[in-house]
Amino acid sequence: MLCIMRRLGVLLVTLTALSACTESSAGRVPPPTGATNGQPSTPQEAQAPTMKIETVAGGLEHGWDIGFLPDGKVLVTQRPGKLALLSSTQPGATVTQVQADFGDVLAVGEGGLMGMVLDPDFATNREFITCQTYKENGQAVDVRLIRWRLSPDGQSAQRVNVMLSGLPVARGGRHSGCRPTIAPDGALLVGTGDTARPAIPQDRTNLGGKVLRLDVKTGGPAPGNPFASSQNPNEQRVYTYGHRNVQGVAIRPTSQQIITAEHGPDKNDEINIEQAGKNYGWDPSQGGTVNSYDEDVPMTDLQRFPDAVPALWESGERTEAVCAATFLDGPQWGAFNGSLVVTALKGSKLLLFKMDDAGKVQSVSVPPEFDDDWGRLRAARQGPDGALYVTTSNGSDDKLLRVTLG
Numbered sequence: 493m494l495c496i497m498r499r500l501g502v503l504l505v506t507l508t509a510l511s512a513c514t515e516s517s518a519g520r521v522p523p524p525t526g527a528t529n530g531q532p533s534t535p536q537e538a539q540a541p542t543m544k545i546e547t548v549a550g551g552l553e554h555g556w557d558i559g560f561l562p563d564g565k566v567l568v569t570q571r572p573g574k575l576a577l578l579s580s581t582q583p584g585a586t587v588t589q590v591q592a593d594f595g596d597v598l599a600v601g602e603g604g605l606m607g608m609v610l611d612p613d614f615a616t617n618r619e620f621i622t623c624q625t626y627k628e629n630g631q632a633v634d635v636r637l638i639r640w641r642l643s644p645d646g647q648s649a650q651r652v653n654v655m656l657s658g659l660p661v662a663r664g665g666r667h668s669g670c671r672p673t674i675a676p677d678g679a680l681l682v683g684t685g686d687t688a689r690p691a692i693p694q695d696r697t698n699l700g701g702k703v704l705r706l707d708v709k710t711g712g713p714a715p716g717n718p719f720a721s722s723q724n725p726n727e728q729r730v731y732t733y734g735h736r737n738v739q740g741v742a743i744r745p746t747s748q749q750i751i752t753a754e755h756g757p758d759k760n761d762e763i764n765i766e767q768a769g770k771n772y773g774w775d776p777s778q779g780g781t782v783n784s785y786d787e788d789v790p791m792t793d794l795q796r797f798p799d800a801v802p803a804l805w806e807s808g809e810r811t812e813a814v815c816a817a818t819f820l821d822g823p824q825w826g827a828f829n830g831s832l833v834v835t836a837l838k839g840s841k842l843l844l845f846k847m848d849d850a851g852k853v854q855s856v857s858v859p860p861e862f863d864d865d866w867g868r869l870r871a872a873r874q875g876p877d878g879a880l881y882v883t884t885s886n887g888s889d890d891k892l893l894r895v896t897l898g
Contacts, residue, residue: 535805538855540844541828542898545861548881549578549585552890555883557608557671557816558873562615565646568871568883568892569622571604573597577646581875581894592640592649598625598632602685603665609672609680611639612708618642619652621708623670623682625661635659635670637682637711655711658726660700662687667700667755671816673741676748679714680706681731683738683752690777690785693734696727701774703738703752703766705731718769734772734800736791740817740834740872749851751804753814753834757787761807761814763834765851773800805845805853812839816872820844824878826897835869835882842869842882842895866893 554571561567566578566585573594579586597605603625611619619641626633636657640649661668667685675681686692686701693701696719705714706729713720713728722728740753750766764772773792776785792800807814815835820828832845842862846855862869870885880895 535845535853536855538844538846538857540857540859541826543842543859543861544896544898545866546583546894546896548581548583548892548894549587550889550891551587552576552883552892554604554885554887555871555890555892556604556606556885558871558881558883558892559608559610559620560873560875561610561642561646566881566892567608567610567620567642569605569608570890571606571885572599573605573624575605575649578892581877581879581881583894585892588647590642590649591647593651594624596624596626596628598627598661598665600625600632601662601665601668603632603635603661603668606668607671607682609674612674612678618644620649621655621672621680623672625665625668626657632661632663632665635661635668635684637672637706656699656706656729658699659684660687660689660692660698662689667737669700669738671739671741673743674708675705675743675750677714678708680704680708680711681741681750682706683735683741683754685737685739686735686774686776688785690782691780693736693774694771694777696722696730696733697724699726699729701733701735701737702730703732703735703741703750704729731768732766732770732772732801734774734797736774739815742817742819742832744830744832744847744851745819745821746830747849747851751817751819751832751851753817754791755813756791756807756811759807759809759811760791760803761811762791762803763805763814763817763832763845763853764801764803767801770801771797771799773797804847804851805856812841812843813837814839814843815870818872818874818880820880821874822878824897828897833872833880835872837868837870837885840864840867840869842872861898866891 559567568576575590607623637655639652669684682704737755754762867886871883
């Protein structure tokens, strides 16, 4: 009876969600078949591992990202403009709302307080970086990266500075991005959204619809960026372009490949390997010939851009609203060690991708333990204990989940 009530609760929340393409109703479908452009063979549907899912804590609201502190506690950003501190990564952890000034967060649609990453020197400086949609006098201004310092007791956080402003924003929050991840070389990688404006993805002087590569301390361009010689400071920060809405950025442990998860329109969500300076082919302006946001163009338009990078995987004729991406790393994952994990909002599922050494997707599996019970899944990070941590994003009593092999 309890399981039935929980499933009904998730269904009601899902049916009332309102935020654009990522807020559609849930439902499990077979794993999608694979990219239609440039991938020699179709990945197979594989038998999923048995997963054990434990609730670390509830009472969250659209948990967007996860940060693991050196003392075993956990920070979770929440889209409405709240930051939670969890006492541990174990089931039954207590939740404290961190006191911080989030009054300028534009919490509308897909926008709000979004991605977060700890500064590499957090153990000594207690600083972390968030990404948010920003407002002044109630009006949307931009998307920006903000550096914070957590108090010694974890009860409050003070703003240190605005690391980077000027990322485009949509008044209704559509396609806001925004996922930061630290690369192995210490650079800050940030996936951004195109804010549903037609010319932005192909405009390298605009920070939307890109993967940015930044100096983690200053927010300036990281050394060695592909457009470092440009006279435009925005273009100097661009690592790749031609994206629609990148919400997952992960580093593959074995090869250091940068893997992203990107929302498609009504079909063809994508998984991509990011290659410095490359175009990923999304152009709703049709080469600048239309002023409207034409979502009927291909996600990777190889006819208009023959050198564009084809996706590793596409979701096919429907979208899953893929979100976060991370890798399972360690012998505790058995045969799934090294697999890519991608969460799905609309699809309300966890996708597991096995890849070969070059990054080609070999198989896709969907653990059935996530069917129906948990609803929309957003954040995914592997914790220091080797377990996978995932947040739900249903809008009411959202959870941080601890996932291990069953």
